[in-house]
Amino acid sequence: MTISGKTRVCGVIGDPIEHTLSPAIQNAAFTHLKLDFVFLAFRVKAVELEDAMRGMRGLGIHGLNVTMPHKKAVTAFLDEIDSTAKFLCAVNTVLNDNGRLCGFNTDGVGALKALQENGVDPSGKKVLLLGAGGAAKAIAFQLAKEAEELVLLNRTPEKATELAELLNQALGKEVKGAMLSPNTIQKNLRDSDLLVNATSVGMHPNDNQSPVAREWLKPDLTVMDIVYNPVETQLAKDAKAAGARVISGVEMLVHQGAASFEIWTGRPAPVEVMRKAAMWKLVEDVSR
Template sequence: MNITAKTQKVGLLGWPLGHSLSPVMQNAAFAASDLNYVYLPLPVQPELLLQAVEGIKALGFVGANVTIPHKVTIMSYLDEIDTSARLVGAVNTIVIKEGRLIGYNTDAAGYMSALHLAGVEITGRKAVILGAGGAARAVVAGLITAQIGEVTIGARQNAQAGDAANLFKVSNVLVRGIAWDAPEFIDTLSQADIIVNTTPLGMYPNISQQPPITWDLLKPSAVISDLIYNPLTTKFMVEAARRGHIAVGGKDMLIEQGALAFSLWTGCNAPRAVMKQAFYRGLKTLITKN
């Protein structure tokens, strides 16, 4: 594309950013939509985040994505927090309008779209979330909006799981936190309808790893979901499929959350098919480089 002084700028704030596929997806979407926008990776060390926020505002950016490790910290530097981000407790998308920075979270809605695409029934079901970080909170928030019946957050430490669960006390859904090695967690797994890995266990390059669950205790109908998209099929998903479970990977969540962010910045519908094609190209390039 021909970048000029009139090109609208969108950035990606994170540290590090070497493996992000968002730039290739968003720039492909802008080009396909004939929009004079450019999406720029902006690696920012944690101690320089405030200066970076001031910088994108001063340079006339129209928005940004926010990724690890800045999703929570950045909230204190914004002028307004949308309900979507307030519920999750993290921001992954910023829209800049008339000098004001507004924080959103498209991860929760993106995840629910991914489950919908896979035909997963949510209402009234029981879910177990493996991990208690920002991704876990987004998944819990999305499940609550879809009227899940009950959610258990499992983490290595009981306090970590409990702290994450306490963020959702205001909801009408029972959300509790339990350590992975607690007897109650084993019982909860055996009753789960949806089990979601939000940890990096199994992510490239550590593809031999997977979350510590006892497979034989799971209901045959339990859906296994993994937010990891590199590799496309994790060891966790392979084992789930081998045992007859429906397995849902992280690709569609990444594309859907990106499509929602695209619409927030541009006011246009995102070309999802184009973004999916760009995702596959970008992932292939990543694999080739590594």
């Protein structure tokens, strides 16, 4: 990669940010397509977010990914927000379009693409989604449009019922929300086609935890665990052992990054290159 006077700068802002995989994924894609772009990580504290966004304008930074804790707060500093990001009250991608800062959210699209590219079409299916946090909300918005039936279960049940109500109003679909418990999981799993874990249960360092008892998993189920560290979660291992189809969180990570790449460059993203870069970085981080 050669940096020139014309190199366009993209990056990710968040706090903490040092463990982000985005520079590895995006720089691999820029290099592969020989684009004169570079991608950096910027640690931005909450109190400095406004200055950072003014800096994006002033320095002509071309694109940003936005991660915790800024996804909601950043909306106050943008000129335009697309309808999905507006619904979610959360932006994970900003494009600097000749001085106009435009916000998008690629999390839900990334999750849907991860399913579709792995041969899973959620339309006409019953989907059980665990979680009602930021990622779950984005996924629920996308899957509610496609699925025949969507059930949301969350540890804090009010968040699941509120999100279900919001989706019912916005999309006119009947989404159900309830408390995440062994009982509700077992009951809903019986006739579900697709299970998506969007809670943080099973995330490193709690590698051996799973939100679902292994005896409830079945061969005719597809399981997508959006947790990507570890690459193969306990839930994914149990689902594989039960004969279910498994889609890793790395797939969503790569596809949401690919959608951001396409917003910034207007070029089709080299998804395979991005997947390899993500896996390489995850393996490198684990072996440290």
